[in-house]
Amino acid sequence: MLLRSPLVLAALLCGALPCLAAHPAHAREPRRFFLSGDGTLSIRSTKNRFRFNGRFRTRDGRYLPAALRRINRVIGTRYSDRAARVSLRFIEVLSFLRATLHGGVITVSSGYRSPRYNRSLRAKGRTVAKASLHQYGMAADLHIARVAPKLLWQTAKKHRVGGAGYYKSRWVHIDVGPPRSWTQGTANVRKGVSDDNKRLIVVPELDRYRSGETMSLRLARMTAYPLGVRQRWILEKIEGADAAVKVLASRAVTPRRPRGAPRSRGGCTRYRSIAALSGFSLRLSGLAPGRYRVRVGFCAIKWPAMPKEIVSRPFEVLAPPKR
Incomplete structure (x- = not known):
């Protein structure tokens, strides 16, 4: 097993800035995105x-x-x-x-x-x-x-x-x-391509984290409610990209739900707005350095075209900084 210890639940939701672990004031922060500008x-x-x-x-x-x-x-x-x-x-x-x-x-x-x-x-x-x-x-x-x-x-x-x-x-x-x-000629905004939650995505706030930091995530591109989200997600350690991605290890995790989330019934929580789906968080404790993704499952699905599950874009857990 490549994951050295279980994930623990986030102690708090992210506040004004991404939930970053405390580090000495002089420590240089890593570039938090795979693609970034000059600041x-x-x-x-x-x-x-x-x-x-x-x-x-x-x-x-x-x-x-x-x-x-x-x-x-x-x-x-x-x-x-x-x-x-x-x-x-x-x-x-x-x-x-x-x-x-x-x-x-x-x-x-x-x-x-x-x-x-x-x-x-x-x-x-x-x-x-x-x-x-x-x-x-x-x-x-x-x-x-x-x-x-x-x-x-x-x-x-x-x-x-x-x-x-x-x-x-x-x-x-x-x-x-x-x-x-x-x-202009190929835009398909009137062709129903996103109807019935067909194009849901789950988005990590950052691309790079240190082990022990809290990752914030949100769901996006919802077009129909209520959206049932399973309480248990899957964290996958991966290598490769796109169609060639390979899952090396996986573990069930329970994210902290957004503040004010409705009560979960039978492991399924039904959300009714963009705001309600904007504040999930996971504490990334004890993870080996490498690339990961999160798999989110849905429940109480009312629309045949809606996916049963989706995966996030990859994110990276960094090795601890050298002392």
């Missing part, structure tokens, strides 16, 4: 008066809460709202794209959307996905000064940042969901 961002919005220009991550890897709060305001949400908070992964992707393309200010035309606002746009016939990641702080429509929109789209595709949509205008859709791309 700086210059961003503004066409929808509000807010803008941010500066550093959101220190050179030794620590995230700056005051900067993250300002970036959230630009993108149209509040950092204090756990369910609507802009994901760190998305902020890092924006920083990466801007640095890679030597771009200027990022201008956002559409950032965070509440589920109600997303529904209203669809009712007006707008090209808006039913399971839009704008509802999770994981997407925006934007352009980068001094960067051609098509080049931005091509770069996002090349580096597999997530979703990339090109509409032959100055605006490009960027998200941090599964890698995929589309154009």
